[in-house]
Amino acid sequence: MPRTLVIGAGVAGLATAALLAREGHEVTVLEKGTRTGGRAGVLERNGFQFDTGPSWYLMPSVFEHFYNLLGTTTQEQLTLVDLDPAYRVYSEPEPGSAAPHPVDLPRGADRVRQLFEELEPGSGPALDRYIASAKRTTDIAERRFLYNPFKRLNNLAVPEVLAAGPELARLLLTSLERYVERRFSHPVLRQILGYPAVFLGTRPQDAPAMYHLMSALDLDDGVRYPLGGFWEVLASFRRLAEEAGAQIITGAEVTEIVTAPARRRRLGRGPRRVATGVRWRDEHGVVHAEQADHVVSAADLHHTETALLGEADRSYPESWWEKVTSGPGAVLVMLGVRGELPELAHHSLFFTRDWTANFESIFGAHPSVPTPASSYVCRASASEPGLAPEDHENLFVLVPVPADVSLGHGGAEGQGDPAVEQVAQAAIEQIGQWAGIDDFEDRIVLRETIGPADFAGDYNSWRGSVLGQAHTLRQSAMFRPQNTSAKVSGLYYAGGTVAPGIGVPMCLISAELVLKHMRRDYSAGPLRTEPQRTARQSTGSRADGAGD
Incomplete structure (x- = not known):
């Protein structure tokens, strides 16, 4: 039974632990925090519950495949409900004018097409072609790129990729912004099709048009919400990992990945060093040495490479990071609000008119907090009232800002660092004004913020980024750091x-x-899974009556 240590109990750490434990490894997960989940955290105060990380359930087929690998299904693990509207879009008012009427993106491809035609007459056929292209790209991406270890380049020299080569080349060499602008004129439609770049940690002008594939998810498939929020999703990952035999230790901060000279190398090739374990410090300050056959770091790559490995063992030293484009930072604002907020959908997007300037503030040569800023608001209590006390709502607000730890920490009830609280206050005022909620600020009974310095301190996030390296062309697919160390054998x-x-x-x-x-499976696509029972065939399903 191979012994494997996993550093970090976030999404990737728990998922890796579950898969490897099911594979037959003896797995121990070391998490420096007091809880599991990583960036997918939870805040519980005064009867309110907030997701403090991911809140948008994307790519359901990936979740289903992952659960299938572990012998279960999404229906057995989660209760998903359909959102209608999928989300609501608020646009910045003209100076001195009332706020424009928001645009609701409905559920269902036919209704989405109708919306596009209402906003831009004649755009329906262009939307049909756009979604068809997105579906084709998604299919190729899942079978040839996303699950590909890129150890064998001939995985891409296959008829379907070669046949799609010209189209893929255009999608890679054209920006998402230009791809959208060539097909649609209405500013809100352009923003609806361009905003997925933010999920990728970049701006539409820098994201390859390949990522238009994300539009097939919410425009065609619709958007769902897992009851309990992403905290419940992460709970399922931990449950499956522990059921498979993984041991999870919290309050365990890894301080070093221990390596030794490799005993043998084939023809003088391959890594000169091998991972033999880690050293970690418990909550009492006691240092432990743990041996292993494999070490998997699910921590931030910059931290792993520059803090946990010795200089000779680094594949990505500090000098490498000088050329890397970071994704954005973020100020997160959790608000408990008295009374109902029907003005806000489950997901609401607040877009500035000049969002080119907005993105330039975040990603440009001279970063600054954008004013005004585009933002995202999640009102999970719209779909799950139990997340807030009776006659109250919970709101999660995310404002993209530069990845800059000097912006500071958040805090409770306005006690965070000034720059963070200034961003939060501007977002509160924006929500009230753009959504037409005149007494919004007066109804806030709970306020807590999280800033870039919190991401750096809590998750060792490089530059306090909320996401990691941006998905520009040279930081995507085979150009992104891969899943094995080039210098240390046994380190993943x-x-x-x-x-x-x-x-x-x-x-x-x-x-x-x-x-x-x-x-040593270097095939391009996802691993095969055994046919799964449906929720109706299984006992104790967690998804009776679920939306899917």
Whole structure:
């Protein structure tokens, strides 16, 4: 039974632990925090519950495949409900004018097409072609790129990729912004199709048009919400990991990945060093030495490489990071609000008119907090009233800002650092004004913020980024750091800062890529799974009556 240590109990750490434990490894997960979940955290105060990380359930097929690998299904683990509208879009008012009427993105492809035609007559056929292209790209991406360890380049020299080569080349060499602008004129439609770049840690002008594939998810498939929020999703990952035999230790801060000279190398090739274990410090300050056959770091890659490895063992030293484009930082604002807020959907997007300037503030040569700022608001209590006390609502607000730890920490009831609280206050005023909630600020009974310095301190996030490296062309697919160390045998990487990239679904795929590397399975697509029972066939289903 191989002994494997996993550093970090976030999405990727728990997913990797579950897969490897089911594979037959003796797995121990070391988490420096007092809880599992990583960035997918939870805040519970005064009867309110907030997700403090991911809140948008994307790429359901990836979740289903991951659960299937563990012998279960999404229906058995989660209760999903359909959202209608999928989300609501608020646009910045003209100076001196009332706020424009918000745009609701409805559920169902036919209704979405009708919305596009209402906003831009004649755009329906362009939307049909756009979604068809997104579906084709998604299919190729899942079978040839996302689950690919990129150890064998001939995995891409296959008829379907070669046949799609010209289209893929155009999608890679054209920006998402330009791809959208060539097809649609209405400013809100352009923003609806361009905003997925934010999920990728970049701006539409820098994201390859390949990522238009994300539009097939909410425009065609619709948007769902897991009851209990992402905290329940992470609870399912931990439950499955522990059921498979993984041991999870919290309050365990890894301080060093221990390596030794490799005993043998084939023809003088391969890593000169091998991972033999880790050293970690418990909550009492006692240092422990743990031996292992494999070490998987699901921590931030910059922290792993520059803090946990010796200089000679680093594949990505500090000098490498000088050329890397970071994703954005974020100010998170959790608000408990008295009374109902029907003005806000479950998901609401607040877009500035000049969002080119907005993105330039975040990603440009001279970063600054954008004023005004585009933002995202999640009102989970719209779908699950139990997340707030009776006659109250819970709101999660995310404001993208530069990845800059000097902006500071958040805090409770306005006691965070001034720059963070200034961003939070501006977001509160924006919600009230743009959504037409005149007494919004007066109704706030709970307020807590999280800033870039919190991401750096809590998750060792490089530059305090909320997501990791941006998904520009040279930081995507085979150009992104992969899932094995080039310098140390037996050392693997998982999480949003390595392949395939940012987001909960990508973290699940990265865990599967670690498993494929350990198996020496370098095939391009997802691993095969056994046929699963349906929820109706199983007992004790968690999804009776679920929306899917």
